Each structure stands twice: as structure tokens, then as C-alpha cells.
Amino acid sequence: MFRLILAALAFNAVLALPALSVEIGDDGLHKQDWFSITFRDIAEDIEEAAAEGKRLAIVYEQRGCIYCRKLHEELLADPEVRDFIKAHFKVVQYNMFGDEEVTDLDGEVLTEKTAARKWGYVFTPTIVFLPEELPEGKSVAEAAVATMPGAFGKWVFLHMFEWVAQKGYENGEHFQKYHARRLAELRAAGRQDVE
Template identity: 75%
Template sequence: MKRMIAFAGVLLLALAGPAAAAEIGDDGLHKEDWFSITFKDVAEDIETAADEGKRLVLIFEQRGCIYCRAMHEQILSDPEVSDFIKANFKVVQYNMFGDEEVTDLDGDVLTEKTAARKWGYVFTPTIVFLPEEAPEGVSVAEAAVATMPGAFGKWTFLNMFRWVHEKGYEGDEHFQKYHARIINELREAGRLDAE
């Protein structure tokens, strides 16, 4: 039992990484200055993203989430990752337990926490990729082209954004096969960081 507890502690420290000074908002969530602040009307946000030549991504986080902190400090702080996301996606942050008003694609007006429940999101971070055009009469969960529940390393994280950007969900190459192919290409090029 002691070994299991010690292992869990080491794993948590490894996931949390070095304690960097991350900006924390009043809601307790880590903030990126390039995240978009909107009225959280998902159809409107999809349209605004499209007008900017981007895709909409919703990211669910919660206060005190060590995986969210690791994502901000280790993944989103990497210019290769953040530059790609900023160039191609409009990111709107949601608080898994927040009370801000959200308008779902089907017209339901909810709070962030009831939206998370309705859409079935239970892990933080959860990253939700929306289609290029807002469909009518369906929820966000039904409209999402991909969902990334939980925290991952740099290449899995970045490759998911690339796969969605390339509309891999419309093709025959499943994300896992796409990711394996990219990892092999990175390995052959000598660019592979520890994943």
C-alpha cells in the first residue's frame, strides 16, 4: 500500500511538472491571454471563429485541476503548440462547475455546469472541437467532430489539433493511426520529445 501511495505521489508530481508562475483568474482557472472571452453562445462563437478563418474549441477546466495546470504550464506554454492553436482555432474556456450562462446549439440556455452535465463531460481538461458551421437542433456533444477528455503529452495534444484542422474525422485515417504515423515521422526526423 505504501508503494502504491508513493507511486501515485511521484506520478502526480510528474504530471504537474515544475511549479511555474501561471496566471490564475478569479474563478481559479489558469488563463491564456489568447483565449477568447465570449457570451458563450456556441452557434455565435462558431460563426465568429469561421469569420476569423478558424474553428471553435471549447475547453472545460476546474479550479485546482492538476492536469489543467500541467496542460497550461507544459503544453500550452510550448510555442509550437500555442502558435498552431492560435493560428487555427478560437478557444473558449468553460468552468466545469461555473455558473456563467451558455446557449447550446439546440437553443437550450444553461449554466456552464449544467452544460457540462448535459453534454456528458466529466474530466478536466476536456477539449471539444466543433464543426465549421453551426448545425441546428443538436447539442454541442452531438455536433462535436472530436473530443479530447483528459490530459495528454505534447504530441498527442498537438496532433489532435492538427488532425481536426486537416479534417481527419472526415477521412479513413483514425486519429490513433494518424498520431502513430506522425510520431514515426518525428522519430525519423530526430524531433521526438518524450511523450
């Protein structure tokens, strides 16, 4: 009888949890209402991001990607992660197999899928971080200051965005060392949720 009562309580507790729902668009990709909709001209997107005091990040996803679902339902659902990204980055979503037109930094006009091939992106999600200023004559892959292939745990994910926002790629501190230092700082500050 005791087990039956515990099972009933557990079932009711699950029902009481808020349902996490992320909209899925006609293209089969999960959507965030704060992602930017642009003409996919990378140079213009970098300039617009800079005008907003932000950096441009492109996220490549695909229909049915379980890691993309994790990106949206776990990582971007975390207010600490989401709020940092929204404050510091203009995020534009691309479809790994999409046909929307893209204008690369070198001026070449491609589709989302041919751009993914040109730039060498094969995993979803892949997040590409672009420089603050327009590079001359380079493609996105050549100009990127960092690329994150995959959906990692909260701290790796958030720390990569922090590292890029702080221009860690310029100061000589490798991302892995930055990540280890930030984890140590969080633990020293008493954070209990640090893995």
C-alpha cells in the same frame, strides 16, 4: 567537498531558470491571454471562429485541477503547441462548476455546469472540437467532431489539434493511426524529442 560544490551549482542553476507563471483568475482557473472571451453562445462562437479562419474549441476546466495546471504550464507553454493552436483555433474556456450562461447549439440556455452535465463531460480538462459550419438542431455533444478528455503528452495533444484542423475525422484515418504516422514522420525527420 566535491558534492557540496555540485549541489551549489545545481541550486544556482535552478534559481537561474525562468519562473513559469500562469495567471489564475477569480474563478480559480488558469488563464491564457489568447483565450477568447465570448458571450458563450456556441453558434455565434462557431461563426466568429469561421470568420477568423479558425475552428472553435471549448476547454472545460475546474479550480484546483492538477491536469488543468499541466495543460497550462506544460502543454500551452510549449511554443510549438501554443502557436499551432493560436493559428488554427478560437479557444473558449468553461468552468465545470461555473454559473455563467451558455446557449447550446439547439438553443437551450444553460449554465456552464448544467451544460457539462447535459453534454456528458466529467473530466477536466476536456477539450471539445466543434464543426466549421453550424449543425441544425444538435447539442454541442452531438455536433462535436472530436472530444479530448484529459491532458496528454505533447504529441498526442498537438496531433489531436492537427487532426481536427485537417478534418481527419472526415477522411477515414482514425486519430490513433494519424498520431502513429505523425510520430514516425517526426522521428524520420530527426526530431529527438519524440516520445
